[in-house]
Amino acid sequence: MPKVSKQSAPQVQEFGPVTDRRAEMDGYTVEFVSFGADADLDGPLQSLPGGMCRCPHWGYVVAGRMRYVFEDHEEVYEAGDAFYQPPGHRPYVDAGTELLQFSPTDDLAVTERAIMEFMSRQEGGTP
Known part of the structure; x- marks a missing residue:
């Protein structure tokens, strides 16, 4: 049976103050994410x-706290909470938050492409 830990995750990516340690398992991405600063994805999404x-x-x-905003409501999760977020949300994460997250790899790739394209435009000076 496959397994991964924060220490054994084969892929480690730094996005400014956000560290993402991950592994892919049978169509799902398992992520250990740490936020060194407040974060939101309003622009990239x-x-x-x-x-x-x-x-x-x-x-x-x-550890920490995060908030998900939907079209008609919002939900707040804090240390010790398990969560499920269906499609159609915007995340806001407090500095110091750490989470373990499971996502379908193909769906996650679409979101991550949008984020990377946004970041590339920002770095290149294109609004």
Whole structure:
């Protein structure tokens, strides 16, 4: 049976103050994510339908606090909470938050492409 830990995750990516350690398992991406600063994806998600993440996520908040905004409500998760987020959300994460998250790899790739394209435009000076 495959397994991964924060220490054994084969892929480690730094996005400014955010560290993402991950592994892919049978169509799902398992992520250990740490936020060194407050984070939101309002800008990067604008290229997706409704300006919201279209990928479902399951996870557990190890430390800190995060808030998910939907069209008609919002949900707050804090350390010790397990969560499920269906498609159609915008995340806001407090500095110091750490989470374990499971997402379908193909759906996550669509969201991550939008984020990377946004970041490339920002670095290149294109609004």
